[in-house]
Amino acid sequence: MDITNIKDYMQTVGQNARAASRLMAKADTASKNRALIAMADAIRRDEKNLLTANAHDLESAKAKGLGSAMIDRLALSAKSVASMADGLLQIAALPDPIGEMSDLNYRPSGIQVGRMRVPLGVIGIIYEARPNVTADAAGLCLKAGNAAILRGGSEAIHSNQAIAACVKEGLTSAGLPETAVQVIETSDRAAVGELITMKAFVDIIVPRGGKGLIERIANEACIPVIKHLDGICHVYIDDQADFDKAIRIADNAKTQRYGTCNTMETLLLHEGIAKQILPPLCDIYLEKGVELRGNQAACAIISRMKQASEEDWRTEYLAPILNIAVVSGLDEAIEHITRYGSQHTDAIVTENLTRARRFLREVDSSSVMVNASTRFADGFEYGLGAEIGISTDKIHARGPVGLEGLTSQKFVVLGEGQIRQ
Numbered sequence: 001m002d003i004t005n006i007k008d009y010m011q012t013v014g015q016n017a018r019a020a021s022r023l024m025a026k027a028d029t030a031s032k033n034r035a036l037i038a039m040a041d042a043i044r045r046d047e048k049n050l051l052t053a054n055a056h057d058l059e060s061a062k063a064k065g066l067g068s069a070m071i072d073r074l075a076l077s078a079k080s081v082a083s084m085a086d087g088l089l090q091i092a093a094l095p096d097p098i099g100e101m102s103d104l105n106y107r108p109s110g111i112q113v114g115r116m117r118v119p120l121g122v123i124g125i126i127y128e129a130r131p132n133v134t135a136d137a138a139g140l141c142l143k144a145g146n147a148a149i150l151r152g153g154s155e156a157i158h159s160n161q162a163i164a165a166c167v168k169e170g171l172t173s174a175g176l177p178e179t180a181v182q183v184i185e186t187s188d189r190a191a192v193g194e195l196i197t198m199k200a201f202v203d204i205i206v207p208r209g210g211k212g213l214i215e216r217i218a219n220e221a222c223i224p225v226i227k228h229l230d231g232i233c234h235v236y237i238d239d240q241a242d243f244d245k246a247i248r249i250a251d252n253a254k255t256q257r258y259g260t261c262n263t264m265e266t267l268l269l270h271e272g273i274a275k276q277i278l279p280p281l282c283d284i285y286l287e288k289g290v291e292l293r294g295n296q297a298a299c300a301i302i303s304r305m306k307q308a309s310e311e312d313w314r315t316e317y318l319a320p321i322l323n324i325a326v327v328s329g330l331d332e333a334i335e336h337i338t339r340y341g342s343q344h345t346d347a348i349v350t351e352n353l354t355r356a357r358r359f360l361r362e363v364d365s366s367s368v369m370v371n372a373s374t375r376f377a378d379g380f381e382y383g384l385g386a387e388i389g390i391s392t393d394k395i396h397a398r399g400p401v402g403l404e405g406l407t408s409q410k411f412v413v414l415g416e417g418q419i420r421q
Contacts, residue, residue, distance in 0.1 A: 003186045010194035013149055014201030016179035017122045021147035024180050026118050029096040031174050032143055036092035040085040043135065046166055047081045053162040054131060062156045069259040069318040073129035074156055084135040084163070087380070091139040097403050099147040101412060110299055112414040117407045118330030119145035121203035124195045125388065126151045126217060128209030131159035133388075135382045137206075138167045138181040140388050144406040147180045151195055153209070154187030161185065191220035196221040206401070209310065226401060228366070228392040230316040231261030232342040233374045236333040236359070239272035246349045250281055252373040253347070255288050258337040259318045261390060262345050262367075262377040266313065266323040268333045270295070274326045275301055284323075290320040299327035313340040330355050334362050341365060345377040366392050366399040 004008040043050065054076040059073055097117045104114035123146050127133045134150055141148035152160040152288040164183035171178045184191050196205055196217055205225045214229050235253050237246045253264035260327075269278060274297065282302045285292060294310040309324050311335075327333050330348075337346050348359040348371035356370045367377040377400065379387020384402025391397045397405035 002190075006186065006190040007108045009186070010184075010191055010198065011201075013182050013184065014074050014122075014195075014198045017147040017149050017182060018201045020177040020180040021119070021132065023177050024142070024145050024147055025098075025121075027145065027176060029098075031176055032096070032145075033092040035142060035170045035174035035176050036088045036139055037170075038173040039135070039139065039167050040088040040092075042166035042169045043081060043085045043088070043163065048077060048164070050081055050131075050159065050162050050166075051076060051078070052157040054156075056327050057156050058233055059160060065156060065157075070129050070305055072257075072274075074131070074159075074343070076159060076329060080132060080248040084132050086138055087132075088139045090380075091143050093401075094403060096143065096263045097407050100254050103371055104414075109420070110416065110418050111365060114412050114414075115409040116412045117404075120150065120406055120408055121316055122201055123204050123388075123406065124149045124151070124198075124202045124207060124223070125206045125208065126192055126195065126213070127207070128153040128207070128213060129156055131156045131163060133208060134160045134163040135185060137388050140403060140406055142171075142176075142180060144403050146406055147182075149184065149195060151184040151192060157187050178248050193215075193220070199223055206240055206389050224396075226389065226391045226393060226397055226405070228261065228342070228390045230338060230342045231263070231344040231390070232266065232314065232316050233264050233335050233344055233377075234266045234268055234333075234341060234346045235264050235374060236268040236327075236330075236346075236348045237270060237273065237277060237338075238330065238348060238352060238355055239270035240352040240355070241270075241273070241349040242351055242371075243273075243277055247275060247281055247284070249347070249349055249373050250373070251284050253318075253375055254285070254290065254322050256373070256375050260375070261316070261318075262374050263318070264322070264347075264374050265315070265317055266325065266336075266340070269298070269324065269326050270330075270333075271297065271328055274298070278302060278324070278326075285322060288320070290322050291325055292322055292324060294324040295326060298324045301326070305416065316342070330358060334359065337365075344390065345369065345374045346374060347374050366390065 100117045125137045168178045205223050207214045211230045278301050292305040294305040299305045343365045345367040346365045379400035379402045387400040
């Protein structure tokens, strides 16, 4: 396809996607599952090619001086390639939501009124690094009966195109239109500007990446956007917490992986237990190379901790840096989360059921947890299969967006000749 004229190129992509979406909306479950299985097989078979393409991208990224968090998200391994294939097989194993009817009720007139789950249509996904998004997004959009336009970052263009070849092979082998999933072949940023304004062809935009990218998309898009801006996640350790649980959770939530949106950025500690639990926790963090920044009360306990600035509490580090605040109790913890959080994921560690329930009710985030690491805020861990992203919006989809989040519902009415009197 000619991509010298970005506007014409994107219009063609949009037209192809809209035409493909009509075919995907009526595709049967067996065909969709065959495509997903064939994609997984192609990814496993082409592991060497995918890793070679990814090595090219990594070399370029390092030469350009991209940060360690970006490099971490960009990198593929034999394990992550296998995970991509497994994710597609898991999506194939999920129930097909399309055509599902629910809430059927008889009305006094004798008609039955209910809802039917239907595809959204054409979904545009804009993402940075993370080549696995290409496979995850393709699989989820396909199973939900949608067409997808995927625009990955320039830093991952070789990886994304290699994965796209596997996706295209899977679609054609199942008799589905290869244009049901189109991966944009140019790194020109003008393509993004076109994609987010093509109202005639695109129904929903899903941005995945840094805050700057998502803010730009949210501000400039003429199409509804499913998004989260950042993941400023908190863990609050209550004075009625089990110490062993608290240390495991607080360690895992921060250090299991630094560059993800569900990684803890601020640890809150009840003042009644701070002097007991903070020293062993900080020994773990410092041994793992985590820089600690705290409020005055935290710094008074740990002398090696830097004083946190006002901006620190509002920062998603995606790096081995952690804020720590000693608070007076649950009320101050919730107040802190309300003030500085991003409505992504927040957790409490406590054995007090009343306080746990208050935390669940009063913390206004897309995922709220009791006695579990924030790292569980993920579509796979929630049983959704792969996810297309996290939404902190309150309309349509909230939290990890899986199959159901990529569908809508319409009312259906079943009658036997009734007319309205």
